[in-house]
Amino acid sequence: MVLEKIYNAILGVLEFLISLLPNLDFLDTPMVTGVMDIIGFGVWVIGLDLFMLIVANILFWSIVHFGWAMLVFLYDRIPFI
Amino acid sequence: MAFTYKLNKRLICVTLCVFLLFPIFDSNRYDSYAFDVVITPAIAGVIITGLIACGVTVSNYSDFDLVAKELWNSMDYQLKTSLEAISISQEVVKQGVSMWARQTWLDFKASVDSFFSPDGGNVSFSYTGPSALSTLSKVPTTATISPKSLCKPVSSMPLASGIFIIENWFASDNMPDNRGYLLYHFVDDIYIGFGTYDFYDRTTFASKPINIPFWNSSNYISVGSDIQSPSRMGRFYTLSGSSFVQMTSKNPCLRFSDGYFCIINGFNGSIIKKLFQCPSSVGVDNAFNKYVGMPVTKNVSIPYVSDKVYYPTATNSVCPDVPKDKVMSLPLVNTAGNVVALPKDVVGGVSYKDIPVDIPIDPPVVVDPPIAGSITDSIAKAIDFAFVPKQDFLKNKFDDMQKKLKLRFPKMGIDFTKFGVSFEPQPIYIDYFGTRSKIFDPTFLIIAIDKMRKWVRGFIGLLLIIYNYNNAYRLFAGTTYTQATGVIGAYNNSKNGDLTNSTPRLTGGGRD
Numbered sequence: 001m002v003l004e005k006i007y008n009a010i011l012g013v014l015e016f017l018i019s020l021l022p023n024l025d026f027l028d029t030p031m032v033t034g035v036m037d038i039i040g041f042g043v044w045v046i047g048l049d050l051f052m053l054i055v056a057n058i059l060f061w062s063i064v065h066f067g068w069a070m071l072v073f074l075y076d077r078i079p080f081i
Numbered sequence: 082m083a084f085t086y087k088l089n090k091r092l093i094c095v096t097l098c099v100f101l102l103f104p105i106f107d108s109n110r111y112d113s114y115a116f117d118v119v120i121t122p123a124i125a126g127v128i129i130t131g132l133i134a135c136g137v138t139v140s141n142y143s144d145f146d147l148v149a150k151e152l153w154n155s156m157d158y159q160l161k162t163s164l165e166a167i168s169i170s171q172e173v174v175k176q177g178v179s180m181w182a183r184q185t186w187l188d189f190k191a192s193v194d195s196f197f198s199p200d201g202g203n204v205s206f207s208y209t210g211p212s213a214l215s216t217l218s219k220v221p222t223t224a225t226i227s228p229k230s231l232c233k234p235v236s237s238m239p240l241a242s243g244i245f246i247i248e249n250w251f252a253s254d255n256m257p258d259n260r261g262y263l264l265y266h267f268v269d270d271i272y273i274g275f276g277t278y279d280f281y282d283r284t285t286f287a288s289k290p291i292n293i294p295f296w297n298s299s300n301y302i303s304v305g306s307d308i309q310s311p312s313r314m315g316r317f318y319t320l321s322g323s324s325f326v327q328m329t330s331k332n333p334c335l336r337f338s339d340g341y342f343c344i345i346n347g348f349n350g351s352i353i354k355k356l357f358q359c360p361s362s363v364g365v366d367n368a369f370n371k372y373v374g375m376p377v378t379k380n381v382s383i384p385y386v387s388d389k390v391y392y393p394t395a396t397n398s399v400c401p402d403v404p405k406d407k408v409m410s411l412p413l414v415n416t417a418g419n420v421v422a423l424p425k426d427v428v429g430g431v432s433y434k435d436i437p438v439d440i441p442i443d444p445p446v447v448v449d450p451p452i453a454g455s456i457t458d459s460i461a462k463a464i465d466f467a468f469v470p471k472q473d474f475l476k477n478k479f480d481d482m483q484k485k486l487k488l489r490f491p492k493m494g495i496d497f498t499k500f501g502v503s504f505e506p507q508p509i510y511i512d513y514f515g516t517r518s519k520i521f522d523p524t525f526l527i528i529a530i531d532k533m534r535k536w537v538r539g540f541i542g543l544l545l546i547i548y549n550y551n552n553a554y555r556l557f558a559g560t561t562y563t564q565a566t567g568v569i570g571a572y573n574n575s576k577n578g579d580l581t582n583s584t585p586r587l588t589g590g591g592r593d
Binding site for chain 1: 468469470471475482485486488548552556
């Protein structure tokens with residue numbers, strides 16, 4: 001039960017992000033597959049491992065900066081500091 | 082497959098909109114954290130979320146994919162097997178003697194009966210296990226269930242996977258006399274040759290039995306597990322590539338990973354029986370020693386007489402009850418495994434009935450059943466309940482997330498499992514008023530990219546290093562390497578009492 005709760009807490013964040021997505025029913029398949037083709041072409045050039053490394057790197061630094069900004073924001077709200 | 086795009090108003094409009102919107106993701110134009118740390122990570126997060134939630138299965142073209150697959154499969158397999166092992170062991174412990182062991186016992190008894198006393202002679206056992214078993218009529222009230230009896234005798238296995246029929250012995254003229262080549266078949270017309278021959282049709286060979294002593298079990302051949310797989314039924318085998326395994330006087334027994342194949346009787350109509358099928362925890366050597374009463378590590382020699390099998394003369398203390406130089410004859414068995422003739426001759430003056438057959442059996446293992454509702458049991462259940470997630474918990478979770486994600490794309494039907502499949506550039510055509518024009522031929526691109534790929538990857542790797550350095554600098558120094566403003570700059574300026582650069586501006590740069 002404990003582990004399930006922990007998993008639920010972590011995966012709940014992902015579910016929340018998914019719920020933020022709009023219903024993209026106005027997009028039809030050719031466009032999406034076209035985008036996938038474009039991404040796939042890039043992957044073909046540089047390799048999927050490097051592609052994933054880039055994405056993960058950008059995401060990592062974005063989270064780090066965002067987290068730091070949140071800390072600074074909260075710190076600034078402490079009065080008399 | 083070539084990509085063909087029709088000129089589509091909506092596609093063009095959406096594409097243009099995307100390009101027009103691109104500048105807003107360029108955080109350098111807006112010196113604000115809004116796009117930099119909110120929108121960009123949000124988009125990236127959604128993408129990553131989608132990838133993770135859908136269990137990205139990527140192409141076969143990269144090591145990352147293979148590693149990810151292997152990792153996932155390994156984790157999944159280990160989780161399942163460990164959970165199964167836990168549950169099985171718990172059941173075994175709780176029930177003392179499970180149905181499995183019970184059936185194994187019956188099979189084992191039948192196997193021993195048929196092996197040592199083909200006419201149905203009795204083999205006595207004693208049983209001191211749980212009293213519940215005594216209600217079964219087939220189980221003697223005095224019998225012993227030992228861990229080694231968990232070795233599954235082959236008699237309970239399908240015929241093809243456990244019993245082999247010797248069709249003929251062959252001796253080649255150019256081979257030494259003591260090298261016999263054994264042909265036997267599984268069920269019908271499938272032959273396996275031991276020796277250097279290839280497959281043979283039994284009708285084209287003259288049966289030529291050779292008089293060799295066999296069952297000198299000091300040596301055995303380890304042939305792996307190919308031959309014993311029931312799934313290989315009906316197919317030819319090559320035991321070790323093109324060279325077949327010889328069963329000679331020095332190699333009468335084949336050792337498999339979970340059992341032995343040994344020649345039990347002579348040539349025509351003889352059988353090779355897979356003696357025991359053991360769980361790996363027990364070990365084939367132990368089972369072999371225990372039930373055959375003949376250690377494989379010591380020499381045991383038996384004489385050979387046509388269509389007779391001789392009980393091994395014990396040259397060690399393992400089989401003290403077996404009289405030395407005595408023989409035991411077994412009935413002739415046809416290719417279907419049926420007994421066609423009972424033994425008549427008794428060589429050495431002792432028939433199999435006279436041989437005291439003593440099956441060494443371990444002392445009984447008495448397992449106290451756990452007391453239902455005891456404190457320890459309750460604690461164990463509580464720990465299970467608290468810390469052990471349900472077996473399909475994560476699977477269901479990810480399945481639900483995948484469904485939810487797919488609901489967001491009702492018309493597109495994105496197969497995220499296809500993401501990452503690298504596309505080689507294909508010719509691009511344009512259909513317009515019924516005509517098709519090729520506007521892009523990627524041949525040169527394929528050649529060029531193949532040659533430049535590693536350089537491109539290296540360059541991007543270099544950019545990644547710079548990117549990381551710049552971000553680390555930005556994190557610790559409060560600004561990018563190229564912008565000497567921010568916290569450090571403000572700190573430096575604060576020494577002079579100048580705080581104008583201490584906060585970022587939407588217009589970029591300082592107020593001065």
